[in-house]
Amino acid sequence: MHRVGRQGGLRVDEVNERRSHGGPPPEVQGHQGCAWRDWLRAFASVRAASRRTIVLVLLLVAGPIFAADTAIHVQVDGLACPFCAYGLEKKLKPLPGVTAVRIDYQAGWVELTLGDGTTLEEATIRRAVRAAGFTPRAIHRVAPGDGYDPGEEGR
Amino acid sequence: MIRTLAAGLLALVSLAPWPAAAIPIQTQTALTAHEGGVIVRSQYRTLRATGDPTAADRELRVRVVPTAIVYGLTARLNLFAIVPYVDTELRLDTPAGRLTRGATGLGDVTTFAKGRVWTRDGPGWTRRFSLIGGLEWPTGDFHRTDALGEIPRPLQPGSGSYDPLAGAIVTWQTLGWQVDADAVYRHHTERAGFAFGDTLDVDLAAQLRLRPRRLPARGLPTYLNGVLELGGRWAGKDAVDGRADPDSGGHTLQLSPGIQWVGTRWLVEAGVQLPIVQNLNGDGLETDYVITSGVRWQY
Numbered sequence: 001m002h003r004v005g006r007q008g009g010l011r012v013d014e015v016n017e018r019r020s021h022g023g024p025p026p027e028v029q030g031h032q033g034c035a036w037r038d039w040l041r042a043f044a045s046v047r048a049a050s051r052r053t054i055v056l057v058l059l060l061v062a063g064p065i066f067a068a069d070t071a072i073h074v075q076v077d078g079l080a081c082p083f084c085a086y087g088l089e090k091k092l093k094p095l096p097g098v099t100a101v102r103i104d105y106q107a108g109w110v111e112l113t114l115g116d117g118t119t120l121e122e123a124t125i126r127r128a129v130r131a132a133g134f135t136p137r138a139i140h141r142v143a144p145g146d147g148y149d150p151g152e153e154g155r
Numbered sequence: 156m157i158r159t160l161a162a163g164l165l166a167l168v169s170l171a172p173w174p175a176a177a178i179p180i181q182t183q184t185a186l187t188a189h190e191g192g193v194i195v196r197s198q199y200r201t202l203r204a205t206g207d208p209t210a211a212d213r214e215l216r217v218r219v220v221p222t223a224i225v226y227g228l229t230a231r232l233n234l235f236a237i238v239p240y241v242d243t244e245l246r247l248d249t250p251a252g253r254l255t256r257g258a259t260g261l262g263d264v265t266t267f268a269k270g271r272v273w274t275r276d277g278p279g280w281t282r283r284f285s286l287i288g289g290l291e292w293p294t295g296d297f298h299r300t301d302a303l304g305e306i307p308r309p310l311q312p313g314s315g316s317y318d319p320l321a322g323a324i325v326t327w328q329t330l331g332w333q334v335d336a337d338a339v340y341r342h343h344t345e346r347a348g349f350a351f352g353d354t355l356d357v358d359l360a361a362q363l364r365l366r367p368r369r370l371p372a373r374g375l376p377t378y379l380n381g382v383l384e385l386g387g388r389w390a391g392k393d394a395v396d397g398r399a400d401p402d403s404g405g406h407t408l409q410l411s412p413g414i415q416w417v418g419t420r421w422l423v424e425a426g427v428q429l430p431i432v433q434n435l436n437g438d439g440l441e442t443d444y445v446i447t448s449g450v451r452w453q454y
Contacts, residue, residue: 073313078276080328081178082375086419086453087189087227087439106370108278133230135276 069119072112074128075137079108087132095120095128179360180413180426180447181384183337185285185326187271188227188453196223206441211247215440218242219262230271237265241295241312258299260312261311265291267320280329287339291318291369293346308349309393315346322356330370333362345394352391352404360384362415380416382426385410391435402437413447 038105078086084086085103092101097118102111110129114120122139178184188194197220204215221239228234239262267289275282295313299306299420308314322339336359343351366379385408394405413426428445435441 006356008177020268075278077278078274078281079281080330081333081417082378082419083417083422083451083453084186085375087192087230089419090192091189102371103375106279106372131230133187133189135274 002033042081069114069141069143071114071142072120072125073140073141074110074112074125074129076108076110077137079103079105079134084133088129088134090126091128091132095124157216177360178333178362178380178382178415178417178422179335179384180359180382180415180424180427180449181386181411182335182358183287183322183324183339184335185283185324186281186328187230187233187269187283187285188407190227190230192225192227193454194223194451195224195453196225196449196451197221198447200447201443202245203441203443204440207247207438207443209438211249213245213247213440215246216244219230221262232271233269234387235265235267239263239295243310243312245307245310252403254303256301256306257310258296258301258306258312260296260299261420262295263291263313263318264294265289265320269324280327282327283325285324285326286322287324288320288321291316291320291341293317295391297347309329309351314351315345316344316350318343318351329363333360335360345397348396350394351423352393354391355389357389359386375419376417377419380415380417380423382413383411384413384426386428400437402439405435405439406432407434408432409442409445420453424449424451 045090054104069072079088082105087107089101089103092098092110092112095112097120098112099115100113102113103109104111112120112125126136178186200219200221202215202217202219204217205213219239219241221237223235223237226234240260241262242257242259244255244257246253248254267287269285269287271283271285273284291314293315294315294317295311297308297311297313297315299311311354318341320339320341322337324335324337326335327333337357339356341354341356343353360382361384362380362382364378365381367376370376384417387406387408389406390404392399392401394400407430409428409430411426411428415422415424425448426446428442428447430442430444433441
């Protein structure tokens with residue numbers, strides 16, 4: 001019988017199609033369906049002390065995720081020639097979570113675009129700027145919906 | 156023969172390029188490459204010296220292709236190596252007719268370190284002070300011969316000697332202009348009965364951004380810079396078998412206009428050195444000009 005329904009965000013016939021071709025079932029791809037109930041049941045079955053530990057770990061992990069920035073603006077002093085600016089781009093691009101670097105040369109600002117759910121330590125940014133040969137000044141974190149414009153603070 | 160050549164050939168040793176992070180053409184800069192950064196700078200330099208006060212009517216041409224490599228050990232300490240390829244040619248009248256002598260080959264490699272010891276950074280400007288110290292190694296051949304026998308030492312690609320150098324550089328860079336000044340002393344040691352005189356170079360360079368006239372609100376622009384440099388050199392007399400050569404040494408002052416096209420990873424430049432003062436000892440040849448063209452690329 002050809003069943004048409006929903007499972008894990010996919011139609012059941014799509015699920016069966018994937019399974020028949022050896023592809024991963026949708027739940028493996030991050031579609032949990034009613035797996036939450038299973039999680040809750042499992043959570044309730046563990047000891048109280050273990051539950052507290054799990055909650056603590058979840059809070060520690062979730063904190064940085066929910067506090068993640070979308071961009072970071074770094075004021076860089078000493079930046080006065082395009083040939084010198086290359087080192088800055090080179091040092092900032094490999095930082096974890098950085099997806100793009102834009103140097104606002106005239107204003108002396110660098111904008112780091114961050115990947116979803118990532119954040120970056122201020123000390124790491126300052127170290128990278130110094131390794132490029134410049135002096136880091138103000139660092140402004142831009143959260144979603146912040147509407148912050150570094151140009152207003154730049155010269 | 157050495158006596159009549161040496162002074163005019165002082166310029167040969169002055170043809171080594173200064174591999175700068177940025178940016179003058181002849182003058183050093185206190186700016187340094189970033190940590191882990193590599194800058195390769197290659198030039199083509201050609202010198203012509205004439206005006207022989209003697210009956211030999213000497214005419215000297217020197218062409219050098221120096222390649223300089225800079226490595227940023229840290230953002231404050233850079234290591235340098237300059238590898239020159241040298242071609243010298245001297246024409247002169249003799250009782251047997253007009254002769255040409257010269258040699259081509261690898262010159263003396265110079266290695267040195269530059270340490271940035273003082274920095275003041277502000278928004279859109281920087282002022283820096285650096286010290287350099289290093290050694291010129293006797294990698295170039297200095298025993299070349301031609302039909303007339305051994306070629307005079309100043310025409311050889313290499314000096315044969317270990318020559319230490321030390322200097323200081325100061326730079327003030329802004330978004331619109333830059334000023335650099337350096338003083339570099341080079342001590343030439345003796346090898347096989349010959350030693351170039353010690354030299355002191357003092358240079359001053361000014362650069363002005365010609366294009367773009369107004370910087371864009373966002374992003375990194377490409378610069379067109381006008382460069383004007385003033386280079387002074389004091390050179391001691393060469394020593395031949397322990398005796399000072401009276402036809403060598405002296406002091407010169409050169410004015411060097413130039414132009415540079417500067418991107419974020421590359422730089423193209425050209426300039427000409429024009430002597431405005433040439434106070435040379437004895438019968439030294441006077442430099443007519445030195446033309447420089449070059450590229451830099453950074454990784």
